[in-house]
Amino acid sequence: MGTKEFAFKSFKVNGFLMLFLLLLMLCGVVFSFFLGVAGIITGSFLTLVWIILLCGFVKLEPNEAVVMIFFGKYKGVLRETGFFWVNPFMSKKKLSMRARNLNVNPIKVNDKVGNPILIGLVLVWKLKDTYKAMFEIDAQTMAASKPGKDGSVTYSVSKQMDAFENFVAVQSDAALRQVAGQYAYDNNLVSDSEITLRSGGDEVNVDLLNELNNRLEMAGIEIVEARINYLAYAPEIAAVMLRRQQAEAIISAREKIVEGAVSMVKMALERIEDENIIEMDSDKKAAMVSNLLVVLCADESAQPVLNTGTLYQ
Incomplete structure (x- = not known):
C-alpha cells in the first residue's frame, strides 16, 4: 500500500522574522488611533489583520510533525524543526513521531x-x-x-x-x-x-x-x-497442568536414576569378574543386581544388614 504523504512546500517564513514584523505592525496600529476618525477605522482594520496573522505561528520540536490542511485540502506535512509562520488559514494538526x-x-x-x-x-x-x-x-x-x-x-x-x-x-x-x-x-x-x-x-x-x-x-x-x-x-486448568508437569519431572528424574544405577551395576559386575574377587553363577548375579538396584534407586538410604552366614542363603 503506497503512501500519499508529501512534504509541505507552500509559503512559510521564519517565525522570529514574522514576529518582529508583527511587533512593528502593532506599533503602527497604536499610532493610527491618534490620527482621528480615519486613523481609528484604519487601526481597527489593522488590529483585525494583526490578530489573524498572529494565528500563523507554528513551533516544531525534534520528532514532531504538523499536518497542513487548507479548507479541507491536504497540503503536506511539515517536519522541519524550528519556529515558523505559515498561512493563518491553514489548519495545523500536530503529531508526535516519538516512540x-x-x-x-x-x-x-x-x-x-x-x-x-x-x-x-x-x-x-x-x-x-x-x-x-x-x-x-x-x-x-x-x-x-x-x-x-x-x-x-x-x-x-x-x-x-x-x-x-x-x-x-x-x-x-x-x-x-x-x-x-x-x-x-x-x-x-x-x-x-x-x-x-x-x-x-x-x-x-x-x-x-x-x-x-x-x-x-x-x-x-x-x-x-x-x-x-x-x-x-488459565486458572481453571493451571492446577491440573502443574500436577502433570510435576509428574513429568519425577518420571524424567527416575529415568536418569535408573540409567545411572544400571551403569553402576554393570561396572560392579565387570570389576568383580575381571579381578576374580568371587565366582558367581547366574542366580547370584541376579540377586546382586536386584539388591544393588534397590539400594541405588531407593528414595531413602539403605539399612545395612550383617550377614554372618554365606554370601547368599
Missing part, C-alpha cells in the same frame, strides 16, 4: 490444541505515515472531546495520540489472539520438534511483530518491537 510503549494486559485465548491460556505482550510503536494516520482511519473523531455548549470540539496532541494508542491496543489484542492460536503452549501434546509458545522465543515474537505491522499499516503506525511478557495456563 511509545504499550503494555497489553494478559488475555485468555485458546492455544493450538485448545488449552485455555493467559498471554500478554509489551510493544513499542510510533507513527510512520502522517497521511494514513490522519485520513485513513477516523483518528480525528476519536481524538475530539465531547462537544461544548456551542457544539464545537477541541483538538490536542495528547488526545490524538491517545486515540492512536487505543487503535493499537485493539489491533494488538486481535493480533495476539491470532498468533497464540497457531502454537501450542508447550510440547506435552505436540512433537518435540514443533515450535511452542514457551520454547518459540524469537520465532513467535517475529510472527507477532509481522502480524501487528500488517494490521497497523493502514493506520501509518509502525511496530518497532513486540514481545510476549506473560504466559501461563
Whole structure:
C-alpha cells in the first residue's frame, strides 16, 4: 500500500522574522488611533489583520510533525524543526513521531490444541505515515472531546495520540489472539520438534511483530518491537497442568536414576569378574543386581544388614 504523504512546500517564513514584523505592525496600529476618525477605522482594520496573522505561528520540536490542511485540502506535512509562520488559514494538526510503549494486559485465548491460556505482550510503536494516520482511519473523531455548549470540539496532541494508542491496543489484542492460536503452549501434546509458545522465543515474537505491522499499516503506525511478557495456563486448568508437569519431572528424574544405577551395576559386575574377587553363577548375579538396584534407586538410604552366614542363603 503506497503512501500519499508529501512534504509541505507552500509559503512559510521564519517565525522570529514574522514576529518582529508583527511587533512593528502593532506599533503602527497604536499610532493610527491618534490620527482621528480615519486613523481609528484604519487601526481597527489593522488590529483585525494583526490578530489573524498572529494565528500563523507554528513551533516544531525534534520528532514532531504538523499536518497542513487548507479548507479541507491536504497540503503536506511539515517536519522541519524550528519556529515558523505559515498561512493563518491553514489548519495545523500536530503529531508526535516519538516512540511509545504499550503494555497489553494478559488475555485468555485458546492455544493450538485448545488449552485455555493467559498471554500478554509489551510493544513499542510510533507513527510512520502522517497521511494514513490522519485520513485513513477516523483518528480525528476519536481524538475530539465531547462537544461544548456551542457544539464545537477541541483538538490536542495528547488526545490524538491517545486515540492512536487505543487503535493499537485493539489491533494488538486481535493480533495476539491470532498468533497464540497457531502454537501450542508447550510440547506435552505436540512433537518435540514443533515450535511452542514457551520454547518459540524469537520465532513467535517475529510472527507477532509481522502480524501487528500488517494490521497497523493502514493506520501509518509502525511496530518497532513486540514481545510476549506473560504466559501461563488459565486458572481453571493451571492446577491440573502443574500436577502433570510435576509428574513429568519425577518420571524424567527416575529415568536418569535408573540409567545411572544400571551403569553402576554393570561396572560392579565387570570389576568383580575381571579381578576374580568371587565366582558367581547366574542366580547370584541376579540377586546382586536386584539388591544393588534397590539400594541405588531407593528414595531413602539403605539399612545395612550383617550377614554372618554365606554370601547368599
